[in-house]
Amino acid sequence: MGSVTVYGPPISPAVSRVLACLLEKDVVFNLVNIDMSKAQHKSPDFLKIQPFGQVPAFQDEHTTLFESRAICRYICDKYADRGNRSLLGRRGGGLVERAHVEQWLEAEGQSFNPPSSTLVFQLAFAPQMGLPQDPAAIVLNEGKLAKVLDVYERQLQESRFLAGDEFSLADLSHLPNSHYIRAGGKEELFTSRKHVARWWEEISMRPSWQKVVEMQRTPPA
């Protein structure tokens, strides 16, 4: 092993999404910090591996990838036999089971991610960066997120996790933003919904996610 490298700060939600997946899959990796306050993510060298100048970037032997959800799918396919083997549907679950994971992973990317990312920036990063918060943006996006969580509440009454009875990449993908929203004082969005609360408790207590949270607390080398 030792062929996998992730580039980016672990506090980045998208970087932490990839770290969570690597830890679930028991895949050893190097983490190379990117100092965004020094605009390292816009350096010519970094732009060669991530042309949008965003984090994370990822390398595995000769393969270079970007976009955290694409990287996660690759890790699950390439290392199919390691660690958690159900992240893209159980073995023998076939294409329909994978497709159920994919539709909730897309729901995360298309419906959950936009309002939750705005809240993460407003609640967690703006204060740290000394930037003013925008109360109107917070209210607007809380409202949007509440509607998404209402759908999740109904789904999670019928199944233990979003795509079925096994933890999958669809659930994992929600960990980074949800963590910051709760840490930023808006846990009520989750805790006021019985099944969402139960689901959050279960997915956030997974050892893989606990390790990521620990990495976020450790200053980069």
Place this chain on the structure above:
Amino acid sequence: MGSVTVYGPPISTAVSRVLACLQEKDVDFKLVNVDMAKGQHKSPDYLKLQPFGQVPAFQDEHATLFESRAICRYICDKYANRGNQSLLGRSGGGPAERAQVEQWLEAESQSFNPPSSVLVFQLAFAPRMGLPQDPAAIELNQAKLARVLDVYERRLGESRFLAGDEFSLADLAHLPNAHHIFAARKDDMFASRKNVARWWEEISTRPSWKKVVDMYSAAPPA
């Protein structure tokens, strides 16, 4: 065959993404219209298929799915041996080649789709619905889209299509939003970038995409 059903109006960008994929894969399907002006997408029956009350919904035998990009991936996997067999990377290309398609499909989803969707609504749908346009939103999102197209311009100077030398699901996913922007004659930012213009010409003239565009002007199915 005859087991595939798509629910939604063909003019919806997300619905037409799925239709383009089915056409590329030579997979027969039924199209069932959903009259959004009458709120059919929020009816209790429809919410059973699509809990967010959005289009499309999709059924294939006993499987029910939503989210156009997830549906497209399923179609490519399930019907791997039909039609275009390179949409998720060439056969034998392995996880690394599929991942190249996936990263550009995610780039479409995360970087291209948000600003282009606003422009599609503002330029194509708001006028149709008799709603006022928002010039500030148009300007803001044109600027965001321009930065994305700058990245595409560099990339398409290195490869014929986004993920490599074969047309893939990553390219296909861009067709619906870009089509409406072109149809509204606001395509300068595509036309002014040489490689993007070449790429657009090539992907938008594919027979599969022309069939989808023809469906826009046909009367909606009963």
